[in-house]
Amino acid sequence: MRSFLSKLTTIDDKDLTIKEKKIVEYIKGHLKEIVDTNMKIERMAQEAGTGYSAIYGLLKKLNIKGFRDFAISLANDAENQEINIAKNDENVVSGYINIIKQNYALIEKKSIFETLNIIKSSRRIFFCYWENLLSGPAHELSNFFYNSGYNVYLLDSDQDTIKDRISTSNSEDVFVFFTRYGNSSRLDNVINELGEMNRKIIYISGKVASSDVTKYLNSIHTLIVDNPDTSIYKGHISNSVPFNYFNDLLIYHFLNSDK
Structure with missing residues (x-):
């Protein structure tokens, strides 16, 4: 799976701990900063107000193998967010292509x-x-x-x-x-x-x-x-x-x- 955000949709919020939810909220709100600074796990844990174990617990639930793969998936998400799509019917095409690509990867x-x-x-x-x-x-x-x-x-x-x-x-x-x-x-x-x-x-x-x-x-x-x-x-x-x-x-x- 090349996308953290896509993988996240496969589990229910109720299956996440309070600390894991804090990590998710932090990532969604600071995705560009995390990728641009090549943020390490130590700082991410500190910024999100959790420990290392909560981050690794979240990765395990999402079947992401290690922090390196996690960083790659976040970089892909950040790149996708920067894509500017013309505001016309191509939006629908792009939406379909995006979700099919995510399933292709999964x-x-x-x-x-x-x-x-x-x-x-x-x-x-x-x-x-x-x-x-x-x-x-x-x-x-x-x-x-x-x-x-x-x-x-x-x-x-x-x-x-x-x-x-x-x-x-x-x-x-x-x-x-x-x-x-x-x-x-x-x-x-x-x-x-x-x-x-x-x-x-x-x-x-x-x-x-x-x-x-x-x-x-x-x-x-x-x-x-x-x-x-x-x-x-x-x-x-x-x-x-x-x-x-x-x-x-x-x-x-x-x-x-x-x-």
């Missing part, structure tokens, strides 16, 4: 192939969109695999239907969950139930999966779903854009995996 190709291997070895695939706003991407991906000869079922978050599908599932079935928010206790309960039955689970979310369910997930894709930098683009980006990009990426590698 999505690991290894995870894409893990997901494809799980799907290819499945007997049935249950695509479930947890929020109605993701019905489009889930429907599109389910249609693609249906047309490719797979046994596919499309589900929403209706509890009775999901329980029925879980009770009649077997070890060769795979459940694919689309969720923008990833903070539903009911979804966590569903995943826990599937995990205890050793069912295969693919998790596509706009937030990092909770520690309670991560152990049951066979493949995880965390997407950037919120505009990471309003200094580049202050407009609205459709909720489905990151998920449509993920779908197209998955489909592309599926179609080319045997070539």
Whole structure:
């Protein structure tokens, strides 16, 4: 991940400690100064009013490997903020390109192939969109695999239907969950139930999966779903854009995996 601000959108504020929130606030308010002065961790901790451990704790939560990588990601964020974009329709194009680039940097190709291997070895695939706003991407991906000869079922978050599908599932079935928010206790309960039955689970979310369910997930894709930098683009980006990009990426590698 080349952007601290983008990575920050993948976790909830409630998962940050008070000291970690202070660090985030300081960075957002002093990004240019931090980069221009090549600020060291000692000064950052002093300026933010925290200790080293809070900074390293924040980096660990964001899966940033060390202060050097952290500094590089901040430099990229500062460079992005300095880009002057003409105030016309190009703003929308730039907003789309920016969020797709962030997801390009975040999505690991290894995870894409893990997901494809799980799907290819499945007997049935249950695509479930947890929020109605993701019905489009889930429907599109389910249609693609249906047309490719797979046994596919499309589900929403209706509890009775999901329980029925879980009770009649077997070890060769795979459940694919689309969720923008990833903070539903009911979804966590569903995943826990599937995990205890050793069912295969693919998790596509706009937030990092909770520690309670991560152990049951066979493949995880965390997407950037919120505009990471309003200094580049202050407009609205459709909720489905990151998920449509993920779908197209998955489909592309599926179609080319045997070539």
